[in-house]
Amino acid sequence: MxxxxxxxxxxxxxxxHNLKHTKQREAILxxxxxxHGHITSEALYQKVRDNHPGIGYTTVYRTMKLLCDAGxxxxxxxxxxxxxxxxxxxxxxxxxxxxCGKIVEFECQMIEKAQDDIVERYGFRLxxxxxxxxxxxxxCQGREGRS
Amino acid sequence: MxxxxxxxxxxxxxxxHNLKHTKQREAILxxxxxxHGHITSEALYQKVRDNHPGIGYTTVYRTMKLLCDAGxxxxxxxxxxxxxxxxxxxxxxxxxxxxCGKIVEFECQMIEKAQDDIVERYGFRLxxxxxxxxxxxxxCQGREGRS
DNA sequence: ATAGATGCAAATGTTTTGCAGGAAA
DNA sequence: TTTCCTGCAAAACATTTGCATCTAT
Numbered sequence: 375m376x377x378x379x380x381x382x383x384x385x386x387x388x389x390x391h392n393l394k395h396t397k398q399r400e401a402i403l404x405x406x407x408x409x410h411g412h413i414t415s416e417a418l419y420q421k422v423r424d425n426h427p428g429i430g431y432t433t434v435y436r437t438m439k440l441l442c443d444a445g446x447x448x449x450x451x452x453x454x455x456x457x458x459x460x461x462x463x464x465x466x467x468x469x470x471x472x473x474c475g476k477i478v479e480f481e482c483q484m485i486e487k488a489q490d491d492i493v494e495r496y497g498f499r500l501x502x503x504x505x506x507x508x509x510x511x512x513x514c515q516g517r518e519g520r521s
Numbered sequence: 522m523x524x525x526x527x528x529x530x531x532x533x534x535x536x537x538h539n540l541k542h543t544k545q546r547e548a549i550l551x552x553x554x555x556x557h558g559h560i561t562s563e564a565l566y567q568k569v570r571d572n573h574p575g576i577g578y579t580t581v582y583r584t585m586k587l588l589c590d591a592g593x594x595x596x597x598x599x600x601x602x603x604x605x606x607x608x609x610x611x612x613x614x615x616x617x618x619x620x621c622g623k624i625v626e627f628e629c630q631m632i633e634k635a636q637d638d639i640v641e642r643y644g645f646r647l648x649x650x651x652x653x654x655x656x657x658x659x660x661c662q663g664r665e666g667r668s
Numbered sequence: 669a670t671a672g673a674t675g676c677a678a679a680t681g682t683t684t685t686g687c688a689g690g691a692a693a
Numbered sequence: 694t695t696t697c698c699t700g701c702a703a704a705a706c707a708t709t710t711g712c713a714t715c716t717a718t
Contacts, residue, residue, distance in 0.1 A: 488635070500654055
């Protein structure tokens with residue numbers, strides 16, 4: 375098992391919450407961790423089935439929600455109505471190529487700071503934000519087509 | 522008719538595109554313009570029905586898409602999976618209260634500039650962006666509850 | 669007369685839920 | 694042996710589409 379640390383984190387989350395450690399949960403976490411990047415529910419389900427044919431769609435959905443609660447995954451929603459998951463790591467936002475679907479992560483202190491100022495100006499208490507830039511990546515510029 | 526300017530814009534858009542000017546389209550635009558703010562498809566449909574009981578859900582959806590194409594409305598998607606529409610006006614982003622649903626518009630040159638820098642750094646060509654800050658508004662801070 | 673619009677019902681696509689059977693503690 | 698999980702099928706939910714009918718031009 376190559377993702378030992380995360381498997382342990384999952385195990386202790388399950389234990390703490392009186393949930394059960396099942397082979398499905400272990401398998402889904404394992405497949406998910408090997409992806410790196412931003413995977414859709416559908417694609418993740420397919421990958422899971424490759425190695426574990428018995429696992430159902432429902433279990434993948436439920437398990438990914440569990441992994442989010444456990445702090446191992448993050449759910450993302452870009453502009454195409456499909457849920458994507460990524461491995462939880464330090465905060466960042468996204469650049470999305472609307473032609474090839476490439477997703478690049480970025481991080482900008484100046485923007486974070488500006489957000490804080492805005493939130494303060496309006497008297498809000500900030501919980502989270504969502505900042506996505508949509509455009510064409512280097513490879514896709516000059517191309518006519520779509521997707 | 523209080524929204525004369527926009528009705529004329531609609532009329533000329535329809536004419537230019539060989540589409541027909543119907544009482545439904547006129548009525549929906551009129552109701553929409555009187556809203557100000559960010560209205561969901563559902564709420565808009567209800568409002569439309571108040572004054573025009575015959576109009577169907579489908580027509581509201583189709584007409585709002587038309588109004589977007591005509592540059593009179595903008596479609597927004599926040600984090601709750603429901604489409605909202607607002608009157609097209611100068612560019613801005615949004616602050617959303619996750620308790621009461623209040624939506625506040627903001628605009629920040631510094632952020633816009635920072636975005637351009639990021640996009641350039643990654644070689645992207647920017648088409649649009651989406652920037653939403655989620656939190657609790659002044660009125661909702663200190664409240665326990667939800668929604 | 670005819671291209672285009674409407675409204676209903678049915679379809680869609682994604683995610684969630686009910687439930688009976690199955691596995692972990 | 695009880696509690697929690699699983700997988701299937703069905704439901705949910707917001708939106709879209711097919712189609713027969715109707716209407717603006």
